[in-house]
Amino acid sequence: MSYEVKLDAFEGPLDLLLHLIHRLEIDIYDIPMADLTIQYMEHIRAMQVLELNEASEYLVMAASLLAIKSKMLLPIHEGDFEDDELMIDMNDPREELVGRLIEYRKYKDAAEKLQQLEEQRTQFFTRAPSDLTDYQPTLQLAAFEEPLNVYDMIGAFQKMMRRKQLKAPLSTKIARQELSVKDQMKHVCSIIKSHGGSCSFYDLFPFEDKPTLVVTFLSLLELMKRQIIMVEQQQNFDELTVKLQNERWEEESLELIDE
Amino acid sequence: MNLLMSKIESLLFVTGDEGLSAKQIENLTDATPWEVKDALTKLQEDYVNSKVRGIELKELAGTYQLISKKQNAETIQRLVDNPTTQPLSQASLEVLAIVAYKQPITRIEIEDLRGVKSERPLHTLSLKGLIQEVGRAEGTGRAILYGTTKEFLNVFALNDIHELPPLPETEVNDEEDQTDLFMTKFQETFSEQKV
């Protein structure tokens, strides 16, 4: 008998056995040990790739299959039954194995259900809590009421990552690559001007996409160097304010900038 | 009633993925538990019945939260840049299932059940914030006991650990059936031989 064996598809010897039992349509409560053992060995032999630390586990199982098989071959003599000790030995040698297989199968099924739940969870999205700064009292009271552990922190981080994946480049590929620092400097100046000569740092970064952020930032640095704008911060945590230094900046002067 | 529903919608809207418990909603709206329950039920009915609404109500990880309507999943997925969350591997799912149903549980117990070493999936699950150390086992080793986290509930859209689908069979019955079967077989063999 030959067939394709993909061993990395199995989660260990128990998984492999369950697979065989299913494929051979064996009654799990009455396993023909000889057949199963042969099949198991066939598969083990066909393994091309095996994990170093799992190899031993497959081996141990192989050994116990052989042990069970040979136990079942032991001749049963009449009269032996009167001996109590032997009675205990007469328990079906497969019993423990069957118990393990059934127990393992339960969790394998449960894992499948979890997978379905995981899949279903991708069908809906939550939103970040709103920015309630406007409602916030100046002094904030206790931020954490319950005792926290590091897993709360990791949880918070994961939530953020889930949310973050909804940040596709929304302003779809409008060829913004051609954006030059020079052009952006002009643009920045006009934004500040439209805000009446000074605006928040954030107003200058309305887009999420990286190239624009970088170019805008570079243009700000360039404008600061040329003392066309000034950046101010009143206090820690305060917003940065960008001011036009010289109200009468000339577009022409920007034209002279070398890129 | 309408006003209460409106208030609740506002509250749940601003609290986003943190959500609020029924108790918190009661306190914030000065409504009775009964009124809140009623308003929540009516809100969800509204959401589901109205073709215009794009949101729904869900109990997630112990709080009520607004979520986007499942029918619109495809539309929202167009917003998804690069999925940051990979689905879990088979090994991780198995270990997670065992931890979820048998918590608190040690690594050795998990490995006994699976028949394979399980350090790596345990590590992965910890890193993803799905399981955590919940204590130490009695005895010499003082082995780490694992349990699931709130993030676990979030990822699998559960409100509570008891919302997990029941295990196929309970262990006890299983063992009983099994021994019964073996006993019958054994007795059969036995009596045949006696004859």
Place this chain on the structure above:
Amino acid sequence: MNLLMSKIESLLFVTGDEGLSAKQIENLTDATPWEVKDALTKLQEDYVNSKVRGIELKELAGTYQLISKKQNAETIQRLVDNPTTQPLSQASLEVLAIVAYKQPITRIEIEDLRGVKSERPLHTLSLKGLIQEVGRAEGTGRAILYGTTKEFLNVFALNDIHELPPLPETEVNDEEDQTDLFMTKFQETFSEQKV
């Protein structure tokens, strides 16, 4: 039309405080500018006319976003005033996670990561003594660099910052490494054994 409204509500719901432009909505829903305009108008009418709704539509500089209904401002205020329901604890926790793992880090870097302004949580965390200024960044801005404090270690029962579990940032490689080191020996053994 109803379906479009539902889609738009879903989209605006998940994009939160960022909102979407009409153009973006058109792209995401494959609708014409007219249809989108129309749907937005109808949505806003619905929100305003319905006593049950707790949200409304706001247009700001060409961007549409959902906000909580102004009539419910008082309720929202109670939410903010109430320390046990403060939705900011999630924000603080996020910022704290970022500072803990990426210190020293500037505010801008934090905001880049979170995609939202983070002054307020930084302020709270400073007040609580969980983070502190640990230096200034090189360069023009000389921005403040933040790091965690001893109190932080206390609160999270850590001896040392290195005791933090690794960050789930880079996707954990869930695939198991594979090796065939054992294989040769293994196959030999079993081919010898006649089963």
